[in-house]
Amino acid sequence: MEEEIYCIGCGAKIQTDKPKELGYTPQSALEKGLESGEVYCQRCFRLRHYNEIQDVALTDDDFLRLLNELGKTDALIVNVVDIFDFNGSIIPGLHRFIGDNPVLMVGNKVDILPKSLKKGRLTQWMRERAHEEGLRPVDVLLTSARKPNEMQELLAKIEEYRDGRDVYVVGVTNVGKSTLINQIIKQTAGVQDLITTSQFPGTTLDKIEIPLDDGHYLIDTPGIIHRHQMAHYLGAKDLKIIAPHKEIKPKVYQLNAGQTLFLGGLARFDFIQGDRSSFIAYVSNDLSIHRTKLEKADEFYQKHVGGLLQPPRPDEVDEFPELVRFEFSIKEKTDIVFAGLGWVTVSKPAVIAGWAPKGVDVLTRKSLI
């Protein structure tokens, strides 16, 4: 029987096959650790050596336990969401767990949005969506964990709203929570020193406590996996293609009814009925878009998925979920959102269909731009 080994940093049971879960350490690191008698999980190793926080995902039950804890604390809750995948960022039922604590909603990755997008409109939209979810944030703001100069406002707001209390940072996986916290650590030098010198100030299985200068803590909690994110159907290489790294350059298509756009092999947009007009695609600049005739689109997809239409890659096609169709009748300027991938803006009345891999949502929202 295999011997059970525990991380000496956080106490997690060491495992070598699930990189996103608790206690993961690469096999080679485990062997080295065993030789020296000090086995750390990768999360603790990175925290110790690089002052870098790496998120782990929790199972639903553990996550519920953690959420329950939130209501019992007196703290500011910072809910990080990915503005590129707002629906995929929602923590289901968060409002039921937070008690009387204020929530600051932070929309991350603002760097990838086209400059033409009005930020006020986006925060207003986020606020409305939050209300629909039963959440009443004290404030909604946009930031980018990639751009230190975008972080100042966030730091000031956290200071203002925490009002001498602890801060819990929560978010589903992939929203950029770790990147954001790492940036916060870098920006607040005093804290950085504390982390370097101390032996994991408060790393436990399910959270990392970063000391603030008034005796309180900024607490990083693990993310929960949101199954409807496109990210879960793709490999690491494909994720690089679909996750925008730079400001998105909108792509404009003049289409007649009866035309189809393929977003790689991941999604499909059919213009079924309506006057000729322009459609604007907002997706990663690296994702290629193909235009074809609607009547030939099924055949085209069968023939080219994994080839001309990538991702998925040729070796992923067999495992890749089939595309599922959602039909919409559009009356005013509307975004058709392919969760985690981007959106297509429809500016005139039309009947359209959006297709996404089974399990991934296609939805509409009032146009952001």
Ligand code: GDP
């Ligand atoms: P976590 O699972 O929420 O901790 O997410 P990570 O911090 O691991 O980030 C998920 C992905 O989003 C990574 O590929 C990051 O590089 C990327 N990311 C994080 N913050 C930003 C940001 O502000 N802008 C952009 N463009 N990408 C970001």
